[in-house]
Amino acid sequence: MSDGTREDAATSNTISGGIFFYAVVQGRDIAVQLPSQISPALSGLPAPASAFTGRDKHVEQLLADLAPRTGGAGGQRAALVSAVSGLAGIGKTELAVQTATRALNHPNNWFPGGVLFTDLAGYDPERRLSPVRALQGLLHALAIPGEHIPNGLEDRQRLYRSVLAAYAREGRRILVVIDNASTASQAGPLLPTDGTTAALVTSRHTLDGLDARLHDLDTLDEAASTTLLGQALRHARGHHDTRITDDPQAATVIARLCAGLPLALRIAAATLAAAPTRPAASLAAALQAEHTRLDKLARPDRAVRAAFDLSYQYLTFDQARLFRLLPLNPGPDASTTAAACLAGTDPDHAETLLQHLAEAHLIEPAQAWGRWRMHDLVRLYADEHGHTHANTDQRDSARTRLFTHYQDTTKAADNHLHTLPVPRALHFPDRDHALQWLDAEHANLTATATIASALGHPATTTSLAFSLGPYLDYRRYFDDWITIATAALAVFREFGDRHGEGQALNNLGLALRAVRRFEEAIDAHTQAVTVFREFGDRHGEGQALNNLGLALRAVRRFEEAIDAH
Structure with a gap:
């Protein structure tokens, strides 16, 4: 080794003579020689599952990212790092393993150096690997002896990357699979x-x-779900076990409930x-009850609840x-404003919380920005x-705030749907905005109206x-109209509110006539006439009689219609 005296033209930092093993750290520079007699452990990839379906598009996208590419000068261009994210149990690891297996077996020999695989157990506090410990395992897999592995993170990182680069220079390109990371820093x-x-x-x-290509993994559709059920069962019990294909209805129910x-x-x-004698229908029935479904989706070595x-x-x-x-939101998704009402905070803070939950894939954004689903x-x-934290979360107050929001905003929107001029509601500048809100919240409002009384x-x-x-009525959602009118009628009857009962009967009759259930509409309007007449509401009675006449005319009972009108 040169002593680096002043008479040298430049300081030399090379090693000559002596004996060294593969890698020597000299300040910030690393010289690497690959081992010739020791085989690295570059085949630690878990075996791919035999049951795998519904992910062809994702596999193709990932393989396209992994394929070697050449730049304009014929040199290899940097390959993208691909990061797959999704809900616990969504199949991220399996997708990575299946993709890596296909990449390793590619006829063009994309990865002649093999694969490095590490499970960081990022979400398990008892098993979580720090980057320092993970690098130690990866360097061992690359055949670097323990005595040559430095202690610090930066030194291990430099050595690791230098070894990977040395493999690549010798035409032994490696695929690195990093599973179950909780943070970018891990x-x-x-x-x-390199x-x-x-x-x-x-x-x-x-x-x-x-700085990776991001891939979000979604759930399987119904067809892929039933296929996966059948594949997994046949793999476990043999191709003669056809319980899934023999009972497609039960298989569909299981897929839907999963x-x-x-x-x-x-x-x-x-x-x-x-349980080889258990029918698929039995499991489908067992999963129907919501309060025990998560208990049923568990085996001794794994469980959906534990993953969450x-x-x-x-x-x-x-x-x-x-x-x-x-x-607590009864419908399929919630707006940021609705979430803010639940949390008792402003929409800006609620959106920040929702985005964090979405990044953790515990919720997901709906197609329209500002709406979230689970x-x-x-x-x-x-x-x-x-339910466990009901007191801490002030759950009842949260529900009241949400329902009040839906109730008051719907009233404001309804003001814009009448033909007569009305004072401008504070919630909406015009009719179009009111309709947009009602369209977005239609499913939530219907669900809320149906269950709120209970x-x-x-x-x-x-x-x-x-x-x-x-x-x-305007959007022709007549079935929903019948549902909530019936729910309101039950409430009024329970509390003995005869005036409300008459109004609900009248509305129910209108909705029934719209779907051509004329006899039921006639019955509803007839009852409404009786109720309004009972306490002398002449205006309500007149409306009910007019609606009764229209229903009678629809079934060609003209004399009765004339009498009603």
């Missing part, structure tokens, strides 16, 4: 930087800090495999509280925790039933 030090080595990362969070979550579907298949637990424990107090309150099984899980909010049911009538 995965980042394990990523190659411009040739490729990497796949999986996480329950969207790791937008890795909500397309591969973990749940595999557990359902394992449950059937463990690992994500839930990473939430802050405010995030966890909103997560627990979201199932996977069915996550909703059950969140609701369980919501939850101790009868005034919400009756208020929404009357305020929504003109909108449901």
Whole structure:
């Protein structure tokens, strides 16, 4: 080694003579020689599952990212790091393993150096690997002896990346698979930087800090779900086990109740495999009850609830509280404003909390920005925790705030649907904006009106039933109109409100006539006439008689119609 004296033209930092093993750290520079007699452990990829379906598009996209590419000068261009994210149990690891297996077996020999695989267990506090520990394992897999592995993170990172680059220079390109990372800081030090080595990362969070190509994994559709059930069961019991294909109706129910979550579907298949005489219909029936569904989706070595637990424990107090309150929204999705009402905060803060939950894939944005939805099984899980923390979260007050929001805003929107001029409501500048809001909230409002009375909010049911009538008539949502008018009628009768009962009967008759259920409409209007006449409401009686006449005319009972009019 040169002593670097002043008479040298430049300081030399090379090693000559002596004995060294593969890698020597000299300040910030690393010289690497690959081992010739020791085989690296570059085949640690888990075996791919035999049951795998519904992910062809995702596999193709990931393979396209992993394929070697050449630049304009013929040199290899840096491969993208691909980060796959999604809900716990969505199949991220399986997708990465299936993709890596196909990449390793590619006829063009994309990865002659093999694959490095590490499970960071990022969401398990007892098993979580730090980047320092993960690098130690990866360097061992690359055949670097323990005595040559430095202690610090930066030194290990430089050595690791230098070894990967040396493999690439010798035509032994490696694929790195980093599974189950919880943060970008946990995965980042394990990523190659040589411009040739490729990497796949999986996480329950969207790791937008890795400068990676992001892939969001969604649930399986119904067809893929039933196929997965059949594949998994036949793999466990042999091709003669045709319980899934023999009872497609039960298979569809199981798929629907598992909500397309591969973990749940595999557990359902394992449950059937463990009981070879159990019909698929029996399991479908067992999963119907919401309050025990998560209990049924469990095996001794895995469970849907346990998978969700690992994500839930990473939430802050405010995030966890909103997560627990979201199932109070009766409809399929919730607006940011509705979530703010639940949390008792402003929409800006609510949106921040919702975005964090979405990045953790515990909720997902709907197609229209500003609306959020939950996977069915996550909703059950969140609701369980919501009941446990009902006092802490002030759950009843949260529901009251939400229902009041729906009730008051619907009244304001309804004001814009009448033909007569009305004072401008503060909520909406004009009729078009009112209709846009009603269209977006239609499913939530209908669900709220239907169940509010059973939850101790009868005034919400009756208020929404009357305020929504003109909108449901205008949009021709007649079945919904019948449903909420019937719900309101039950409330008025329960509380002995005869005037309200007459109005509800009149509205119900209108909705029934719109769907050509004329005899039922006649009966409803006849009852309304009786109620209004009973306490002398001549205006209400006149409306009911006129509507009765229209219903009678529809069935050609003209003399009775004339009499009613």
